[in-house]
Amino acid sequence: MDFKKFTNHIEELRQLKLGGLDAQFKLAPKLRLKYDQQKIAANNPKKAAVLALFYPNKKNEASILLTQRASYKGTHSSQISFPGGKVEKGDKNLQATALREAFEEVGIHKSDVTIIRxxxxxxxxxxxxxxxxxxxxxxxxxxxxxxxxxxSTIEITVNDLMSDSSIVSINMNTSYMDNVDVPAFSIDNKIIWGATGMMLSEIKDLLKTIY
Incomplete structure (x- = not known):
């Protein structure tokens, strides 16, 4: 998709109904499906926010920024994600969290970003x-x-995201699950799954109307 075509549909994207959990669950690991809203609320989860940034690549194709997390002793070590993180006291709202984290992690200035929704x-x-x-x-x-x-940063195009051939099933072993098949996006030899895959699935669902 040409970036100009993408920007021409910004207002439409703001008004479209979101796919919500139905869209997300197309790429949800079985572990996530066990949690309904009541169970989530009972766990009193910590709040976080991420930024899915669209921009034109060198070919002027609409592209999306992802990051490869650094390796560390933690749950999400080396996974692919959007820039983002937990809410801090100085954040005015969740949008401010997403923009602050994007600046801290990859140096994107909030003045260069227009939030769509x-x-x-x-x-x-x-x-x-x-x-x-x-x-x-x-x-x-x-x-x-x-x-x-x-x-590192990772660039994927909207065209690659929208391709049905990008969706695969892979067998995963992590610190919290062993030998489990999960749905994922496979784009440019990068495997994107879990929460990021779920977010991308809803974004893909939203973009179908203008693609």
Missing amino acids: EMTDVYIPPSNFLATPFIGYAIKKPKYLINHEVE
Whole structure:
């Protein structure tokens, strides 16, 4: 998808009905399906926010920024995610959290980002976070300055995301599950699953109307 075509439909994207859990659950691991709203509330999850940033790549194709997390002794070590993190006291709201984290992790200035809309919250059982995604766009590709939490930035195109062949099933072994098949996106030899996969699934559902 040409980036200009994407920006021409910004107002439409703001008004469209979200796919919600139905869209997210297309890419949800079985572990996540065990949690209904009552169980999530009972766990009193920590709040977080992430930024799904659209921008034009070198070919002027609409692209989305992801990050490869750094390796560390923790639940989400080395996983692919959107820039984001937990709410801090100084954050005015969840959108402010997403923008602050994007600046801290990859150096994106909030003045360069136009927020399109808030998406559906995603509950992350292993770390007990409730993450709120925000989609936004920048009129040119950002110059990244990554911090210690990020190994590298990853660029995927909207065209690759929208391709049905990008959805696969993979067998995973992590610190909290063994030998489990999970749905995922496979794009440019990158496997995107879990909460990020669920967020991308809802974004894909939203984009179908304008693609």
